[in-house]
């Protein structure tokens with residue numbers, strides 16, 4: 521157990537800025553997940569905390585003590601890398617016991633070693649492999665043993681760098697639950713790095729979203745999910761990515777695709793007529809109903825929101841099954857909207873479909889040029905919204 525405070529952390533490699541001013545405060549027993557794309561600086565941040573690279577600027581405090589410049593050995597952190605290194609000639613048990621015999625974190629009696637190894641191997645589902653040699657394990661099993669080697673040793677902070685990356689999808693989600701349980705049981709403080717948003721949201725007490733060497737948002741999984749600070753964070757959370765539709769404010773409404781998509785502009789956002797905005801809709805927040813032809817007397821393909829919902833009518837261009845759900849690409853008045861529904865809600869290619877999204881799931885971002893991320897202004901269901 522321990523706390524971690526990182527202040528003004530900078531790290532460059534030659535011309536490359538890997539970490540560009542990071543501040544973090546992680547509490548005792550907290551599981552903090554850093555989420556970011558490849559090259560964002562996640563691993564470098566962990567290495568700076570571990571003391572494996574020298575920082576250019578900033579301060580690292582572990583359990584109240586300034587550790588900047590202190591040798592890794594004396595920081596009392598344990599780090600697991602994506603690549604797993606095990607002693608090839610030692611059994612799984614011996615591999616797990618060796619960190620407990622090194623003397624670095626105090627010596628453990630044989631009984632204590634067995635107890636710690638049992639707790640960790642049970643959690644990781646590898647207790648039946650204790651007598652095997654690493655070459656007799658699958659890649660996923662080897663990765664779990666490597667993670668076990670890190671977790672078995674007491675440390676102030678555990679630094680885990682994509683430790684589940686070599687596991688298949690099913691095992692990953694099982695291990696996620698187990699890791700969460702391990703954290704809760706032993707109250708360990710963990711800094712966990714991943715590029716997998718599901719992992720970050722499932723495991724993190726809080727999540728820090730990283731981009732180009734900076735942390736752009738910190739919050740609980742619910743906070744970052746519900747209110748992403750900008751379109752970058754919004755796109756980082758969710759697969760398929762959030763739909764971002766360019767619109768314009770017209771007479772108090774946000775209009776996309778020449779009126780095919782149309783939501784009230786919440787007064788609290790103070791949007792000006794003519795202002796460009798982006799409407800963000802997550803594919804899984806959309807539900808489908810069968811289209812009722814002729815409902816719109818004006819002949820338009822759209823409907824206005826009613827009872828706090830955004831309704832749209834479109835035509836399915838593409839429908840693809842993804843396990844139990846179906847991903848559809850729907851043309852709404854010339855704008856493509858990606859929708860993921862259960863098989864029940866799915867329609868075939870060429871079918872007309874009515875789409876429905878609760879206004880609290882309709883995110884409003886500032887307008888911007890293609891490729892440029894913009895900040896979140898709020899949701900379409902902001903307080904003071906007038907409903908029609």
Ligand SMILES: Nc1ncnc2c1ncn2[C@@H]1O[C@H](COP(=O)(O)OP(=O)(O)OP(=O)(O)O)[C@@H](O)[C@H]1O
Pocket residue numbers: 533534536537538556557558559560561562563564565715
């Ligand atoms: N030893 C190094 N020498 C030079 N450049 C490096 C070195 N290590 C990392 N970098 C660069 O620093 C930036 C951040 O790298 P880092 O490995 O921290 O990112 P990451 O977010 O962990 O990425 P990934 O998810 O791919 O592991 C990248 O541009 C990378 O190319």
